[in-house]
Amino acid sequence: MRNIFLIILFIFFIPAQLVMASAEREINIYKNIRCLVCQGQSLNDSNSDFAVDLKKVIKKKIIKKQTDQEIYKYLTERYGDWILLSPPLKKNTILLWIIPTLFAILGAIFLIKRVQLAFLNKDN
Amino acid sequence: MISNLGAVLLIVSFLTTCSTLFLYIKNNIIQKSSIYLQFFLFYKVSFYLILFSFFVLIVCFAISDFSIISVYENSHTDKPLFYKISAAWGNHEGSMLLFILVISLYGILFLLNSKNINDSLRACTIFFQSIIQLIFLSFLIFTSNPFSKIFPVPVQGLGLNPILQDPLLAIHPPFLYLGYVGFSLVFSLLLASLILKQYNSRWASIAKKWIMLPWSFLSFGIGLGSFWAYYELGWGGYWFWDPVENASLMPWIASTALIHSIVVMEKLKKLFAWTAILTILTFILSLFGTFLVRSGVLNSVHAFANDPERGVYILFIITIITLGSLIIYILKFPKESANNNSFTLFSRDFSILLNNYFLIFILTVVIVGTTYPILLSVFTGETISVGPQYYNTILAPFIFIFLILMAIGPLMKWNGKPPILIKQKIFSFFIVSVFLTILISLYLSGYNFIFLLGVMCSVYLIVSVFYEIVMNKKFFSTKQNFSRLFSHLGFGLLILAITLNHFFSKEINAKLHLGESFFKQGIKINFLKSESSKEKNFEELFGIYKITKDNKTFILKPSVRKYKQPQQFTSETSIQRDGLSDVYIAMDYAGDPSMGMGVRFYYNYFVRLIWISFALITIGGIVSFVRRGNEKTI
Amino acid sequence: MKKPFKISLLVSVTVISFVIFYYSLKANNKNNPNIMLNKPLPAIELTSLVNANLKQELPLINRDKYYLINIWSSWCVPCREEHPILMKLKDKIKIYGINYKDKKTNATAFLNKLGNPFYFTGSDKDGSISIEIGAYGIPETYVVNSQGLIIFKHVGPLNKKIYLRISKIIK
Numbered sequence: 016m017r018n019i020f021l022i023i024l025f026i027f028f029i030p031a032q033l034v035m036a037s038a039e040r041e042i043n044i045y046k047n048i049r050c051l052v053c054q055g056q057s058l059n060d061s062n063s064d065f066a067v068d069l070k071k072v073i074k075k076k077i078i079k080k081q082t083d084q085e086i087y088k089y090l091t092e093r094y095g096d097w098i099l100l101s102p103p104l105k106k107n108t109i110l111l112w113i114i115p116t117l118f119a120i121l122g123a124i125f126l127i128k129r130v131q132l133a134f135l136n137k138d139n
Numbered sequence: 140m141i142s143n144l145g146a147v148l149l150i151v152s153f154l155t156t157c158s159t160l161f162l163y164i165k166n167n168i169i170q171k172s173s174i175y176l177q178f179f180l181f182y183k184v185s186f187y188l189i190l191f192s193f194f195v196l197i198v199c200f201a202i203s204d205f206s207i208i209s210v211y212e213n214s215h216t217d218k219p220l221f222y223k224i225s226a227a228w229g230n231h232e233g234s235m236l237l238f239i240l241v242i243s244l245y246g247i248l249f250l251l252n253s254k255n256i257n258d259s260l261r262a263c264t265i266f267f268q269s270i271i272q273l274i275f276l277s278f279l280i281f282t283s284n285p286f287s288k289i290f291p292v293p294v295q296g297l298g299l300n301p302i303l304q305d306p307l308l309a310i311h312p313p314f315l316y317l318g319y320v321g322f323s324l325v326f327s328l329l330l331a332s333l334i335l336k337q338y339n340s341r342w343a344s345i346a347k348k349w350i351m352l353p354w355s356f357l358s359f360g361i362g363l364g365s366f367w368a369y370y371e372l373g374w375g376g377y378w379f380w381d382p383v384e385n386a387s388l389m390p391w392i393a394s395t396a397l398i399h400s401i402v403v404m405e406k407l408k409k410l411f412a413w414t415a416i417l418t419i420l421t422f423i424l425s426l427f428g429t430f431l432v433r434s435g436v437l438n439s440v441h442a443f444a445n446d447p448e449r450g451v452y453i454l455f456i457i458t459i460i461t462l463g464s465l466i467i468y469i470l471k472f473p474k475e476s477a478n479n480n481s482f483t484l485f486s487r488d489f490s491i492l493l494n495n496y497f498l499i500f501i502l503t504v505v506i507v508g509t510t511y512p513i514l515l516s517v518f519t520g521e522t523i524s525v526g527p528q529y530y531n532t533i534l535a536p537f538i539f540i541f542l543i544l545m546a547i548g549p550l551m552k553w554n555g556k557p558p559i560l561i562k563q564k565i566f567s568f569f570i571v572s573v574f575l576t577i578l579i580s581l582y583l584s585g586y587n588f589i590f591l592l593g594v595m596c597s598v599y600l601i602v603s604v605f606y607e608i609v610m611n612k613k614f615f616s617t618k619q620n621f622s623r624l625f626s627h628l629g630f631g632l633l634i635l636a637i638t639l640n641h642f643f644s645k646e647i648n649a650k651l652h653l654g655e656s657f658f659k660q661g662i663k664i665n666f667l668k669s670e671s672s673k674e675k676n677f678e679e680l681f682g683i684y685k686i687t688k689d690n691k692t693f694i695l696k697p698s699v700r701k702y703k704q705p706q707q708f709t710s711e712t713s714i715q716r717d718g719l720s721d722v723y724i725a726m727d728y729a730g731d732p733s734m735g736m737g738v739r740f741y742y743n744y745f746v747r748l749i750w751i752s753f754a755l756i757t758i759g760g761i762v763s764f765v766r767r768g769n770e771k772t773i
Numbered sequence: 774m775k776k777p778f779k780i781s782l783l784v785s786v787t788v789i790s791f792v793i794f795y796y797s798l799k800a801n802n803k804n805n806p807n808i809m810l811n812k813p814l815p816a817i818e819l820t821s822l823v824n825a826n827l828k829q830e831l832p833l834i835n836r837d838k839y840y841l842i843n844i845w846s847s848w849c850v851p852c853r854e855e856h857p858i859l860m861k862l863k864d865k866i867k868i869y870g871i872n873y874k875d876k877k878t879n880a881t882a883f884l885n886k887l888g889n890p891f892y893f894t895g896s897d898k899d900g901s902i903s904i905e906i907g908a909y910g911i912p913e914t915y916v917v918n919s920q921g922l923i924i925f926k927h928v929g930p931l932n933k934k935i936y937l938r939i940s941k942i943i944k
Binding site: 430434435436447450451454455458461462465466469470513514516517708731732733 | 776779780783784787788790791793794795796797798799846848850874875876879
């Protein structure tokens with residue numbers, strides 16, 4: 016009896032997980048798309064007309080089982096890369112993150128050299 | 140025709156500046172004091188000519204002389220007088236004239252306030268200042284003449300963008316220019332001292348106020364711009380990492396590093412190279428910012444008349460000035476001074492060196508984020524935008540560490556011996572900050588890790604400042620460095636306010652019909668009624684909204700304005716104070732009104748503390764050059 | 774580092790930066806938000822505003838040399854402003870109108886009052902058709918050629934300058 020109960024629970028659990036996962040996927044997509052008529056907000060944050068309409072369009076595509084990439088491609092074909100909020104981590108924008116990191120590392124190296132010099136002075 | 144007078148004045152000023160330079164070059168071997176008098180006189184004359192030329196421009200705008208192209212393009216007889224006048228510098232040509240006026244003004248201010256400086260240094264400084272003045276005058280006269288005429292004379296102007304018809308925005312450019320254009324003077328002073336071999340700690344003592352003055356104006360100007368964006372743009376935000384905003388931030392960061400560096404140079408005769416490079420960098424960044432804003436290379440709501448051709452000229456100017464100044468630096472930097480650059484670890488000067496590293500890193504991030512879209516479009520043709528997410532993600536951890544360093548640094552002494560109780564102080568600040576952070580966290584139910592870190596680090600700095608103020612027995616003695624205390628306190632409060640605002644502000648979007656209410660997140664918005672009114676150049680439709688939050692009621696009256704010339708709609712926000720926070724609402728004019736009037740409501744948590752912080756930072760700067768202690772002679 | 778070396782390094786870096794930014798000025802003019810220029814118009818099916826059984830598919834291939842698509846609605850004030858220009862254009866070129874998120878009664882009243890420049894008016898009740906062709910705010914106007922390529926797109930109300938430009942394109 017208990018086993019059957021557990022099996023039934025398990026059977027309902029999976030779709031529930033899937034539903035939650037897909038709702039999360041939907042929201043993650045919305046968070047990554049810029050609302051074009053707002054000031055730097057994502058579709059997820061905005062309730063403007065355009066945002067609401069675009070969300071409906073995207074939702075239809077999710078239901079039609081399109082992948083994230085297909086959906087992003089659809090949008091960038093029409094609105095440019097600009098519509099994706101976080102600069103896509105493509106090889107194009109990797110420099111955006113690498114350059115400051117390089118500077119930080121360089122700075123740290125120079126600084127450590129100074130600190131070492133300072134330690135030597137301190138002992139003097 | 141009065142406009143002709145303006146053009147003539149410009150040309151005469153141009154010639155006078157040329158003569159000034161010629162005179163200097165001709166006579167710099169002979170150092171007779173009478174030559175200096177004549178030289179300074181010529182310079183003063185060129186200033187007055189520019190000043191009068193600027194007044195003439197204002198008069199032309201005030202009387203709506205549409206025979207002048209810039210008046211025609213930017214004004215209208217229906218404009219209120221105040222905005223007719225501010226339109227004079229609200230366009231590219233007029234603002235360039237203001238730009239040159241500020242260059243010249245700083246030259247004159249320097250002349251009047253440099254009696255303790257030897258004449259050859261003064262003259263050489265004015266020489267370089269005149270070169271800069273001349274370069275921009277040529278740019279103005281030959282490519283962007285504010286007095287260019289149009290024929291036949293139009294009957295009416297094309298009007299001014301209604302968004303520019305705002306009192307704060309009207310005074311914002313003059314403050315910014317008094318800021319970043321003002322760095323031209325310390326730049327000239329630097330080059331002069333290098334050439335004349337007077338670049339030393341006495342120079343640093345003199346130069347300091349010529350950094351503090353523009354820095355204070357720039358701080359105020361940036362704060363003003365942020366405040367304007369907040370109440371005008373209607374998105375509840377105050378900083379968007381917009382490239383044009385960044386253009387003013389870059390020289391601010393560089394000059395902040397410079398301020399710290401020059402103090403070390405003056406007191407301990409170290410960091411000579413840092414100071415010189417930062418001085419040049421600050422001015423170049425100011426010019427670069429000018430380029431970004433005017434050349435059409437940026438897509439931004441702020442950007443001026445986009446003219447790539449002018450952009451090329453500005454780019455060329457920047458290149459010349461950069462090359463010239465850096466070549467002078469390479470050739471003339473006093474080698475001997477570089478030998479004294481050893482630091483002891485727990486000294487205040489070492490912490491300033493550390494501070495410079497952090498500031499340069501922050502500056503790099505801002506430069507990279509701002510120029511990356513431009514460079515990417517050159518190399519790949521793609522357009523992307525770099526938004527607040529990028530800056531917040533990279534900068535947050537560094538700023539948190541930076542706050543701690545700002546608190547610990549001033550605890551140390553210049554001579555490098557760590558003071559007796561320093562470890563106890565550092566630790567006790569930590570205890571107090573953690574305690575206060577826990578209190579704040581519990582009161583607000585805020586448990587986000589970044590939030591807690593941000594609060595703790597900013598409170599740490601704030602606690603250290605209060606400690607210093609309270610514990611120093613001679614409260615008004617000259618030993619108290621109020622300048623540093625105010626500015627550092629301001630910065631700590633700023634980060635605290637930003638953190639609180641980021642995590643606890645609320646935003647509600649709704650569509651309401653007349654009489655309808657909407658309730659969400661503990662806030663009720665009720666659309667009571669609407670009213671309309673008519674002004675000289677626009678019609679206005681008000682919405683009266685009642686906001687209820689935590690048993691408090693606010694009545695807000697946002698509006699939509701329909702301007703006539705040019706035909707444009709704007710949405711005006713309505714803001715009410717709630718402690719240090721704001722209740723804020725704006726109406727949406729796009730969308731089908733039969734579906735209800737769209738509103739954007741924001742509860743901006745602790746936003747007023749942000750304005751207070753900006754003010755404190757600025758006051759710190761002002762205090763510094765008002766209390767000029769022991770300034771040396773050179 | 775020797776001085777001449779430093780100076781030549783400085784000069785090269787500066788000149789290279791100058792060149793890069795110089796090109797950025799040139800490049801920027803090409804990069805205006807018209808990602809869809811010279812790309813094919815995505816396929817859409819419009820249902821007539823007046824007769825729900827009448828449908829029109831776009832793009833049209835190999836029919837007219839050029840045609841216009843204009844997205845508008847009765848409640849949109851700038852649409853009211855550009856309307857006279859549309860009326861002028863209607864004699865030069867076929868205009869397909871997309872009535873965006875509007876009520877049929879209001880739309881027809883609008884056209885009756887101000888004139889109908891549209892060869893065919895389709896209705897886009899939920900805004901999805903406009904999104905399909907990359908619009909985000911109204912009014913928007915497209916010029917499409919006989920190959921189905923978008924050769925011009927303007928966001929915002931038409932004005933005299935744009936009218937002249939379009940007239941030139943469609944000659």
